[in-house]
Amino acid sequence: MRSYLFRKLAFFFVISIGSLLLPGCFDIQEVDDLNIVLALGIDRTDNGLVQVTAQLVNPDAVPSAGGGESGSRGGQPFLIRDETGRSIEEAVEKFKADVPHRMYLAHNTLVVFGCDYAKQGLDRAFDYFERNRYFRRNQLFLVTPGQARDVLSAPSDPEPVNALGLRDLVEQIGEMFRVVDSRQLEVMKEYLSPSQAPVLSLVDRDATGHLLMKGVAVFCGPKMADVLTVEETKGLAWLLGDTRQVDIHLPCGSRGDGAESAVRLLTSRTKVIPRFGNNGVSFLVKVQARAEIDRLCPYERLTEKTYKQLEQKTAQYMEQQIQALVEKLQSDGVDACQFGTRLFIENPRRWRQISAHWPAYFARAQVRCNVRVHITRTALSSNTPESAASPNGLAPPAGRGVVTP
Amino acid sequence: MIIDKLRRTKRKDLWNDPARIASLVDASLSEPDEPLPASVEQLRSWVKAEWKNCDDFQLRDVDVHGTRGLLVWLRGLVDLARIEEGVLEPLAALQKRRPDMQQMASVLHTVRIRWIKTRQELNTAMSDGNVVLCADRSKSALVLDVSKPPVRAIEKADNEPTLQGPQEAFVEHLELNVALLRKRLRSPRMKVESMRIGVYTKTNVCIVYVEGIAKPTLVEEARQRLRKISVDGVNDINKLRELIGDAPYTLFPTTEETERPDRVTGSLLQGRIAIMLDGAPSCMMVPAQFIYFLASAEDYYTNYTLTLFIRILRHISYWSSLLLPSLYVSLLSYNQDLIPTPLLVSMVVQHRGIPFPAILEALVMMCIFEALREAGTRLPRAVGQSVSIVGTLIVGDAAVRAGLVSAGMVIVVAGTGVASFALPAYGFVNSSRIIQFAFVVVAGVFGLVGIVVLGLILVTHLVSLRSFGVPYMAPIAPFTWSDMKDMFVRSPWFETKRRPEQLEPVDRVSNRSPAPRPPNKPHSGEGQ
Incomplete structure (x- = not known):
């Protein structure tokens, strides 16, 4: 009995010593030996090389709630280092040589591509980011019209860390329409879909050097083709799917001296019905939206008629926007509105017949819009204050028995 | 001599017969079941030899109208006033000439008396704090319970405090502890089986259970495990626990201990059994499951x-x-x-x-x-x-x-x-x-x-x-749905109808009262 126990204990002893000495701790990486990479910028240099910019957390300057010793030393809460190489992999490898501590890529939140690099094609970058085991698939892919390095070193007050601020900006716009929320997973999905037209958010610095969300960049395959402003992006979003809380500004006409009324689309739902015709393809875009009034034209009274007018004007505006966008995309030859994918879903066999000539088909595709807007509420007040004011000191219209809708 | 005996006994037999071991290593010098000598003179010499060098040993000769008697006891454990009032005075007042033991016993004012026949019993009775009365011409002696052992007062449960509910805690006295349980379970169905454990300490150990609820084989298992114990002595419930536990090398306790009598009665009514030890201010409850350790009396x-x-x-x-x-x-x-x-x-x-x-x-x-x-x-x-x-x-x-x-x-x-x-x-x-x-x-x-x-x-x-x-993980693995009522949540008492299934109680239903609800018809207010 005793020998059995002894054997058991000896077994556990050997196992524990063995595990400590043989394989244990081989991949230990203490948290203070890490350079946490929050963002990568990828640019093309003039001589055709790739410049990778890494934004690292600067633990000495990160403001912490406790204050204490850290954080008081000042400086920027993030550091910028860059390397140049023939490929992204080579440049990232070079960080080992001249940045102390290990580059820790698992917390990378976004990748910014410079305009030059994006125009040349992102396919090599896609390969790297899809293959590497450290990256999370929810990192954002962004494009900037200038150099990625400049965007990554711009201040992003009040958020101390640039990368997190940048991500915040994109996600705030992304609450309205998901198309700007260009996570790696989404971008790869768009890239691999029949339309082969990924859409990446476009960020830049404004005149004061602060970060700015500028719209989206549309890609034809891996190559950047064109840029859409935020207004144009709304049209793209209505073509692609559901949106939330989108603002629409409408001119007031003759009475308003350039004043605008505004309508907020609470939600919109889109249905695209593709049709294969004899001579090409056509699409019927049906958009249904619910809206509330954000602002009325001056002196305007809210009646059934104005309600109807507003709804019509909004619908018209949206149709125009969509049509303008489709024309722009057709002239660019970029199927960012995923018409090809919709055709494929509708009838894969027919799609395969025409897919080889899809750019030609797309350029000639006919798009009809059918937008219906329903204004459900007026926010907190129904009329404009100046229409309710009475110089004679009369009671408000509702109190005088004037029927208001 | 002992070595000879040991040689004759096989190891296996010893293991199965603790009484034998006890007899071999017992402290008493005499043969264990030798009868008491009939005459007081012989008894006196024997008892003096047996309790030699024990300064707390007390001896007094009495003469009850011609019958010579002997009182023996240990100082400190007995109440001297009660010896005077309950034993000496009645014997002195006995009118009969040369009375025998039966007549003496009938006049004594002591509540608890008991007859013993062997020397071993005499030793045990004295150690328990009793007075032993022997007389000429009698083969048996009379044990008079006038013990007054040093006892701590009943106090609040310090180690398992609760804000609400009963506050009493066990003390180091077994009889008092059993009384604390009996106070809460006023039924003859609550059984208290005691035995002596410890070759030298001869500590009283009780198995307490409720007949008709606790599974009989469980009680038998507890008896068997306790009978196998043969040690010098048990001071605390923990020694007992290590001696009878199921998995001796585990870090997890497989018995539950408490100092709260209300908790013990609660688990007795669930179908568990309690093991109590004289001199330990706590009580052991078996079987113990993982979830019981995460439940407090306060719950x-x-x-x-x-x-x-x-x-x-x-x-x-x-x-x-x-x-x-x-x-x-x-x-x-x-x-x-x-x-x-x-x-x-x-x-x-x-x-x-x-x-x-x-x-x-x-x-x-x-x-x-x-x-x-x-x-x-x-x-x-x-x-x-x-x-x-x-x-x-x-x-x-x-x-x-x-x-x-x-x-x-x-x-x-x-x-x-x-x-x-x-x-x-x-x-x-x-x-x-x-x-x-x-x-x-x-x-x-x-x-x-x-x-x-x-x-x-x-x-x-x-x-x-x-x-x-x-x-050990009973209602979780193996899983019993009905026991989930007292697991992560405690369902209200009117919902808790059954005792825990894993204890396999004889009577499974513990609660037959209906759920409280308002009367079907509101009070009509007639006659006002």
């Missing part, structure tokens, strides 16, 4: 709605008292990718400039915490408080300021301590105090993978345990 004395929250909190705190430091270490040393980015940044900031790896930091902090806890328990109360102040100030604040440990680690270790304090069962908490070190070491060597593997081993071990034949 049953407060509203069931609160219990829902508290129990879940307790389950969380148990697992966090096991896993919190190890998870922190593994996140800090291996699996940084699992932390949200802002948290990781703040951890890096905290950990900057600390010279030790996270595992070492954790182990040092945990050791210091355990040392503080031990110091706080053992020291007198007044000093204990200053220890805790010094501990929190120096270890907590100064160590962080000096840059020896990170503030996060202090929070984690302190949180682990608080979580373990939130558990009601002390013996159970001690197991997690040890296991958490194993988890930290494994986390420091293998990271999260190690924690998962060790967690699997731990769970496998837990489900392999049994307590008196009942699976």
Whole structure:
């Protein structure tokens, strides 16, 4: 009995010593030996090389709630280092040589591509980011019209860390329409879909050097083709799917001296019905939206008629926007509105017949819009204050028995 | 002589016959079952030889109208006034000439008397604090219970305090403890079976159970296990527990201990049995399951709605008292990718400039915490408080300021301590105090993978345990749906109709009262 126990204990002893000495701790990486990479910028240099910019957390300057010793030393809460190489992999490898501590890529939140690099094609970058085991698939892919390095070193007050601020900006716009929320997973999905037209958010610095969300960049395959402003992006979003809380500004006409009324689309739902015709393809875009009034034209009274007018004007505006966008995309030859994918879903066999000539088909595709807007509420007040004011000191219209809708 | 006897006895037989061993090594010089000598003279010489060099041994000759008698007792254990009033005075007042023992017994004023025939019994009776009366011409002696053993007063349950509910606690006197139980279970169905354990101490041990509820084979199992014990003596319930426990090498307690009689009666009524020991201010309850250690007496004395929250909190705190430091270490040393980015940044900031790896930091902090806890328990109360102040100030604040440990680690270790304090069962908490070190070491060597593997081993071990034949994780594995009513939540009493299934009680139904509801018709108010 005793020998059995002894054997058991000896077994556990050997196992524990063995595990400590043989394989244990081989991949230990203490948290203070890490350079946490929050963002990568990828640019093309003039001589055709790739410049990778890494934004690292600067633990000495990160403001912490406790204050204490850290954080008081000042400086920027993030550091910028860059390397140049023939490929992204080579440049990232070079960080080992001249940045102390290990580059820790698992917390990378976004990748910014410079305009030059994006125009040349992102396919090599896609390969790297899809293959590497450290990256999370929810990192954002962004494009900037200038150099990625400049965007990554711009201040992003009040958020101390640039990368997190940048991500915040994109996600705030992304609450309205998901198309700007260009996570790696989404971008790869768009890239691999029949339309082969990924859409990446476009960020830049404004005149004061602060970060700015500028719209989206549309890609034809891996190559950047064109840029859409935020207004144009709304049209793209209505073509692609559901949106939330989108603002629409409408001119007031003759009475308003350039004043605008505004309508907020609470939600919109889109249905695209593709049709294969004899001579090409056509699409019927049906958009249904619910809206509330954000602002009325001056002196305007809210009646059934104005309600109807507003709804019509909004619908018209949206149709125009969509049509303008489709024309722009057709002239660019970029199927960012995923018409090809919709055709494929509708009838894969027919799609395969025409897919080889899809750019030609797309350029000639006919798009009809059918937008219906329903204004459900007026926010907190129904009329404009100046229409309710009475110089004679009369009671408000509702109190005088004037029927208001 | 003893060696000869031992030679003749095979080891296997000895193992199965503890009485035999006891007889071999018994302290008494005489043969155990030799009858008492008939004459007082012989008895006196024998008893004097037997109790030689025992200064507390007392002896008094009495002459009851021609019959010579002998009173023997041990000083300090008996009430002298009661000997005078209950024994000596009635004997002196006895009118009959040359009375025999029967006549003497009938006039005594002592409530409890008992006849004995052997020398062994005489020794035991004296040690229990009785007075033994022997007389000429009688083969048996009379044991008179005039004992007044030193007893502590019944006090509040200090180790298992509750705000509501009964407050009494057991004391070190078995009879009083049994009385505390009987006070709550006024039925002849509550059985108290006692036996003597310990060759020298001859300690009284009781098995208490409720006939008609407790499973008979369970009671028999307890009897068998207790009978096998042959030791010098048992001082405390823990020695008994280690001697009869199911899994001797496990860290988890397979018996439950309490100092609250109300808790014991509660579990007796569930179909468990209690084992009590003279001289121990606590009572052992078997079978014990994992979930009982996470339930407090308070759960049953407060509203069931609160219990829902508290129990879940307790389950969380148990697992966090096991896993919190190890998870922190593994996140800090291996699996940084699992932390949200802002948290990781703040951890890096905290950990900057600390010279030790996270595992070492954790182990040092945990050791210091355990040392503080031990110091706080053992020291007198007044000093204990200053220890805790010094501990929190120096270890907590100064160590962080000096840059020896990170503030996060202090929070984690302190949180682990608080979580373990939130558990009601002390013996159970001690197991997690040890296991958490194993988890930290494994986390420091293998990271999260190690924690998962060790967690699997731990769970496998837990489900392999049994307590008196009942699976340790009983209502969870094997799963019993009906027992879930008193598990993570406590359902209200009117819903709790059955005793726990895993104890296989004879009578399964404990509650036949209907659920409370308003009367069908509102009071009509007729006649007003």
